[in-house]
Amino acid sequence: MVEALTAERRRERLSRFAAAMRWVSLALAVAGPVILIGVWLRFEAFAPSVMPGLRLSELLTGDRIGGYAISMLPAAIGMWGFFHLARLFGRFAEGDLFDRDNAVRLRRFAVSLLAVIPAKIVAHALLSVWLTRAAEPGARQLQISVSSTDVVLFAIGLLMVALATVLREAAAIADENRQFV
Amino acid sequence: MPIVVTLDVMLARRKMRGKELAERIGMTEQNLSLLRSGKVKGIRFETLSRICNVLECQPADLLTYEPEEPPDG
Numbered sequence: 001m002v003e004a005l006t007a008e009r010r011r012e013r014l015s016r017f018a019a020a021m022r023w024v025s026l027a028l029a030v031a032g033p034v035i036l037i038g039v040w041l042r043f044e045a046f047a048p049s050v051m052p053g054l055r056l057s058e059l060l061t062g063d064r065i066g067g068y069a070i071s072m073l074p075a076a077i078g079m080w081g082f083f084h085l086a087r088l089f090g091r092f093a094e095g096d097l098f099d100r101d102n103a104v105r106l107r108r109f110a111v112s113l114l115a116v117i118p119a120k121i122v123a124h125a126l127l128s129v130w131l132t133r134a135a136e137p138g139a140r141q142l143q144i145s146v147s148s149t150d151v152v153l154f155a156i157g158l159l160m161v162a163l164a165t166v167l168r169e170a171a172a173i174a175d176e177n178r179q180f181v
Numbered sequence: 182m183p184i185v186v187t188l189d190v191m192l193a194r195r196k197m198r199g200k201e202l203a204e205r206i207g208m209t210e211q212n213l214s215l216l217r218s219g220k221v222k223g224i225r226f227e228t229l230s231r232i233c234n235v236l237e238c239q240p241a242d243l244l245t246y247e248p249e250e251p252p253d254g
Binding site for chain 2: 176179180181
């Protein structure tokens with residue numbers, strides 16, 4: 001009886017935590033594009049830290065819109081991943097822990113983490129070309145950037161792929177257990 | 182599956198309805214129906230023990246083994 005109560009309390013706690021994490025994931029999904037708007041409105045202030053060494057001339061509205069569109073390439077992948085993560089936490093909050101669909105959503109989140117890395121590299125290179133395209137020949141730039149953050153992101157992505165595989169197996173076992181009375 | 186669930190026979194012998202058994206062993210009628218029709222992968226010892234307790238029988242009264250006939254040829 002005490003064990004059953006403890007298990008129920010544990011599930012309730014997990015449900016509350018998952019519900020909170022669902023909102024955090026949704027907030028992170030929406031935050032990316034919104035923060036990028038702010039960054040591109042004041043890109044001159046952010047440029048030295050996000051694109052060091054880039055010699056910027058005065059940015060026109062078209063430059064900012066184009067830059068925002070390019071920056072949205074990795075951000076859109078991130079959004080897609082966080083929406084799947086939010087849905088996953090939503091299902092956890094509803095009490096559906098071991099479900100094949102949950103494993104699919106966790107795998108999609110992992111794929112989004114892995115896909116963001118090449119997208120970031122491509123976007124950075126495209127941005128450097130876009131922002132220096134009007135400069136005189138010799139001053140145009142093509143920057144290729146790989147940071148330690150990308151390596152960490154890659155490791156987390158691989159870990160998530162492994163966890164998704166384990167969750168898929170757990171879902172299969174849970175499905176089999178449901179066929180026992 | 183060569184294991185055949187003979188719960189229906191025991192229920193008839195005890196003149197008990199499936200609904201009553203389900204209530205007394207704390208199982209849903211749907212799950213009991215699946216068990217009666219042999220559409221489950223297995224039965225937990227706990228469930229088996231409750232059924233035996235209510236129907237006053239042995240596990241062997243609820244399950245029989247009927248070997249499958251080998252395919253022709």
